[in-house]
Amino acid sequence: FLWSPPSGLGPLTGFLYLILAYVLLDTCFTLYATPYLALGAELSPDYHERTQISAARAFFHVVGLFAGGVIPGLIIRRWADAPATGFAIMGFGIGAFMTIVALLTGALVRERPLGPRDTAAVSWRAFARGLLSTLRNPPFRIMIGTFALILLGGGLHQTLVPYAFRYWLRRPE
Helix, strand or coil: CCCCCCCCCCHHHHHHHHHHHHHHHHHHHHHHHHHHHHHHHHHCCCHHHHHHHHHHHHHHHHHHHHHHHHHHHHHHHHCCCCHHHHHHHHHHHHHHHHHHHHHHHHHHCCCCCCCHHHCCCCCHHHHHHHHHHHHCCHHHHHHHHHHHHHHHHHHHHHHHHHHHHHHHCCCCC
16 A cells, blocks of 8 residues: 555645555554564563574564565566556565564464463453553653654655655656
8 A cells, every 4th residue: 555556646645645554554563563572571581581582583673674675676676667566566575475474473483381470360451550550650651752753753754755756856756
């Protein structure tokens, strides 16, 4: 949706479409990334082992960032005469690859068995109590506010780049 907007959208409609597509993308990414990032702490009670798990995750993150920076350019260059096709193939291919990797991670990685301290009752009330307790923590509020501003700035920039090139700079290529 993000890389292949419908043709014929005007500037405002295209802008709103891209914002909606980005929010959908970011929401889906959050549904995947939040448990994925929390998994390291759940896999081991040992500090050093959790550090090794985080280091392995960080290594594959860097490999993924490198591949994500190189492979899209190769795909788009392959379809230079039909950029819309190149972007569609790139988006589908990378999305399919990420889906496969996410499913493999979920299928192959096992959490440690629950101990007696881990069997707290799961309920919406317990969730709300924990969330409110977290939100009452002033350093957390500062951190989450700062993080939200950083993501908002980066997200707006990423969303506006295609719009700016096409409509403001009049350089759709």
